[in-house]
Amino acid sequence: MFTLQICSVEECNNWALHQRDVCRTHLSDPKSYDREIAALLSGSAAIADLNLSSVALKDLDLSGKSIERCIFSQSDLRGVRFAHSRIRLVYFDFSVLENCSFQGAKLYNVVLAGARIEKSDFSGSDIIRCNFCGSQCRETRFDESDLYASRFIASNLNRVGFKDCNLKQVRFEHAQISETDFRYSNTEDAFFEKKAHKL
Amino acid sequence: MRFFSYFSVLHFSNCYLIGPDGPGDAVLIDAGVFDEGLLKLIENNNFYVRWVLITHAHHGHIHGLQTLQKIYQAGIFAFDAERLETPVQPISEGKSPACGRFSFQVLETPGHSNDSVCFLIDGMLFTGDTLSAGSVGRTATGYERALLLSSLRKKVLSLKQDVLIFPGHGPPTRLAIERRFNPYLAEKL
Numbered sequence: 001m002f003t004l005q006i007c008s009v010e011e012c013n014n015w016a017l018h019q020r021d022v023c024r025t026h027l028s029d030p031k032s033y034d035r036e037i038a039a040l041l042s043g044s045a046a047i048a049d050l051n052l053s054s055v056a057l058k059d060l061d062l063s064g065k066s067i068e069r070c071i072f073s074q075s076d077l078r079g080v081r082f083a084h085s086r087i088r089l090v091y092f093d094f095s096v097l098e099n100c101s102f103q104g105a106k107l108y109n110v111v112l113a114g115a116r117i118e119k120s121d122f123s124g125s126d127i128i129r130c131n132f133c134g135s136q137c138r139e140t141r142f143d144e145s146d147l148y149a150s151r152f153i154a155s156n157l158n159r160v161g162f163k164d165c166n167l168k169q170v171r172f173e174h175a176q177i178s179e180t181d182f183r184y185s186n187t188e189d190a191f192f193e194k195k196a197h198k199l
Numbered sequence: 200m201r202f203f204s205y206f207s208v209l210h211f212s213n214c215y216l217i218g219p220d221g222p223g224d225a226v227l228i229d230a231g232v233f234d235e236g237l238l239k240l241i242e243n244n245n246f247y248v249r250w251v252l253i254t255h256a257h258h259g260h261i262h263g264l265q266t267l268q269k270i271y272q273a274g275i276f277a278f279d280a281e282r283l284e285t286p287v288q289p290i291s292e293g294k295s296p297a298c299g300r301f302s303f304q305v306l307e308t309p310g311h312s313n314d315s316v317c318f319l320i321d322g323m324l325f326t327g328d329t330l331s332a333g334s335v336g337r338t339a340t341g342y343e344r345a346l347l348l349s350s351l352r353k354k355v356l357s358l359k360q361d362v363l364i365f366p367g368h369g370p371p372t373r374l375a376i377e378r379r380f381n382p383y384l385a386e387k388l
Contacts, residue, residue: 004322004361015322015361069202073373089204091363093376109204113332113376129206131370133333134380149211151370153333154380169211171333174382 004051015051015071024054024074031056041065093131123161200301202323203240204365207232210259212367215325216240216248217301224249226298227273228318228325229367233263238270250298251275252290254327254367255315256282278307279314290316306354310347311336317355323363324374330355331366332376335383351384 005016007023014023017033027033034056041047041062048068055072059079067087075095084104094114106126113133123143130150137152141161149169157172160180167182167190174193203216210231218225222245230251241248248271253261256277264285267273276296280287290296290305304319308329315336318325328336330351338344360375377384 013359013361089202089371091371091373093373109371111371111373111376113372113380129370131332131372131376133372133376149369151332154382173333 015053018050018052030054200321201244203244204371205237205240207234207237207263209234210262212259213365213369214260214263215365216244216246217320218244218246219300222246224299226250226252226301226303227267228252228365229254229260229327230263230267231259231261231367233266233270237263247271248273250296250301252296252298252303252318252325253277253283253287254317254325254329255312257312257328260327260367277314278305278316282314308347308350308354310338310343310350315350319358319362322359322361323365324355324358325365326355327367330364330377330381331369332364332372333381334369335381348383356384 007014007016007026008021009026012023012026014025016023024030037052037055038057038060042060046066047070051071053071054074056076057080061081062085063081063083065085067085067090069089071091072095073091073093077095077100078098081101082105083101086106087110088108091111092115093111097115097117097120100120102122102125104124107130108128111131112135113131115135117135117137117140120140122145123141125145127145127147127150132155133151133153135155137155137160138158142165143161143163146166147170148166151171152175153171154174156176157180158178162180162182162185164184167185167187170190172190172192201218201220205214205216212231214231215228216225225246225248227248248267251273253275256279261283268285275285275287276290277283277287278290280289292305292307295305296303301320306317306319308315308317311328315327315329317327317329336347338347356378358374362374364372364374
């Protein structure tokens with residue numbers, strides 16, 4: 001189950017963080033918390049049921065791990081490697097992902113909606129029923145991935161690679177798409193609409 | 200508590216399983232299918248499905264009920280008892296389902312169907328076909344569409360923005376995401 005406890009500070013309605021009774025806003029030393037979490041994640045093969053909203057992680061190798069039912073919403077992830085990881089029911093919404101690698105990973109029901117994703121690599125992955133709605137993807141590769149039933153509704157895709165992907169049931173309605181490569185992918189099985197979403 | 204989602208290619212629908220940390224009685228939300236995969240998920244976690252909550256009585260959300268009832272003696276809870284061919288305990292906003300330690304709040308959200316409800320527990324909202332990532336439920340008439348959007352505005356969008364949303368179809372989402380990016384909500388509400 002998602003671990004959702006309200007922050008103990010009076011009148012604060014945010015969710016408290018893992019191993020703390022307060023939210024990120026009320027942490028006394030956020031940088032120290034980030035270091036603690038980086039060590040925790042690095043040292044665990046299986047990570048589950050953690051609320052790590054707004055955590056900042058840099059140059060961390062989380063390759064080959066199992067990550068389930070965690071919340072990384074509004075996080076700042078730079079140079080983090082999730083290659084060949086198994087990620088299920090995890091929230092990265094409204095996060096920044098820069099130079100991150102999900103190469104060969106298995107993502108099921110992962111939420112990256114509203115995220116800013118730059119220079120990241122999702123190639124060769126299973127990205128099944130994932131939510132990229134409203135995301136800003138730039139210079140990012142999904143090549144040779146299975147994106148079955150994922151949604152990019154109202155997203156902004158610029159210089160993104162979807163080469164040789166399975167796009168069955170993938171939804172791109174209201175997305176702004178530019179310089180994006182769909183070669184060898186089954187675009188006829190995806191849903192497109194040219195209308196741009198007004199934010 | 201432990202939480203799992205299960206996807207069926209039969210109706211492209213999701214169902215959700217909530218159970219205790221150890222073995223024990225569990226809740227299934229929707230039963231669009233009851234196949235070997237779902238049975239394994241339940242049994243491997245040593246759960247017994249004691250309660251089933253139905254978001255609405257469309258085929259893709261209840262098709263598995265008959266098979267389920269051959270295996271588990273589960274109490275079925277739905278808004279409109281007459282729409283199912285099995286004994287059902289009716290629920291409404293004033294009458295929450297009794298699921299042991301699991302305390303669900305019922306939100307009546309007609310529109311996609313007259314019997315549509317959402318279930319809220321611990322910051323998680325199960326929306327059935329009322330709301331999904333970037334979309335809303337299909338409606339047949341303008342009246343139903345207006346009813347659906349009214350339900351969303353009054354019952355769902357007023358909830359805490361951090362609420363996690365688990366729809367009957369498609370990937371999970373969050374209320375803050377839908378408020379900002381769902382084209383149907385942005386245009387119509």
